[in-house]
Amino acid sequence: MVLANHARDLNGGLLLAIGEKITDKHILAFKAWGITEVEIDSYEDENGIVEGQSSEINVESIPTQVREELDELFRYTDRRHPAIEELIELCILKKMKSH
């Protein structure tokens, strides 16, 4: 998990800066300072794949079957919209993990 905003204590002091990766140690520190929630920018799964960051997927590495499934699924969607671009990328990651 990566911070989407500065994490500050109740007095406004900086605990962890935006863009920093959050570790278990940080979470303990947040709890000690009474911080119950922070905004995160990405989600890292158990395999260490960071979702939510633009991982540059090599198009050549995408199996043909996955590409065909994606073409079908997103057939009527404008793929140029940033949200759809992101969803396509997440969809590729999900499908490649299950293939």
Next chain:
Amino acid sequence: MHFEKNEISLKDASNRAPSIEDLIEGSIQLGSLPTIFYQINSAVENPESSFAEIGHIISQDTALTARLLKIVNSSFFGFSSKVETITHAVTIVGMVQLRDLALATAIINNFKGIPKDVVNMRSFWQHSIAVGLAGRVIGVYLKEVNPERFYVLGLLHDLGRLLLYLAVPEDMSRVLIKYSHGGLLHEAEDEVLGWDHAEVGGRLLRKWNLPDRLVEGVLYHHNPSGAPRFQVEAAVTHVADIMAQVLELGNSGERYVPPLDGEAWKILGLPTSFLSTVLAQVDRQAGEAVKVFL
């Protein structure tokens, strides 16, 4: 509440699609919600009601009580201690939220007993639950009051299609033939019938006297920027529908990801990086949500 398929079948001797009014009025069993829902609703809307009174109304229906306690004790809420009474549930979940969960439960129950050859109900609800979960996560992120309403909207958004499959199966067969030639399912509905499932669903909710927020959220889920008053409800449901379709969790008939309404995306102001969080949470919660709600 169970119903027989033939109670809602609308056969039109002229072989023409019935009017949308006929469809809504003809759906006898689907046209009503259990009385207890309206009792809960009027108690929630009465500022003098206490938690205990609402707890008492719900407790009169043991099946509803059991189901609500199961939901409240699931990871859907993630409370650390066990919630054993409805009054306790009302206290910690909140009256409005519990009313909305009671509505979700009543609606799913209303559609039990539908033959499998008509619609794959499990798959239908899986999709609706996934839309509800995604909507709820987005609602929490947007710091919306009562994010449970987005969960209910997810459950309701395609209800109109269920009614179409059940009440006018022959017309739906014509729709499916049209759909097989290309395009989106709701467009095929519109071309063949003159209206689509969103309109049917919205009108059904209006007939049930449900709040306009829910009616518009369903009515405009394919065209959220066109919603006159409750664009956030429609936009959240629209984006949540797209995400559920991307996850391919269940299916309500549509095979494709619906086009994104760019205006609706702007209204919500979500960062694209947030999408991965939503997908991960929905993926994680969907299995258990299906178990507790179905």
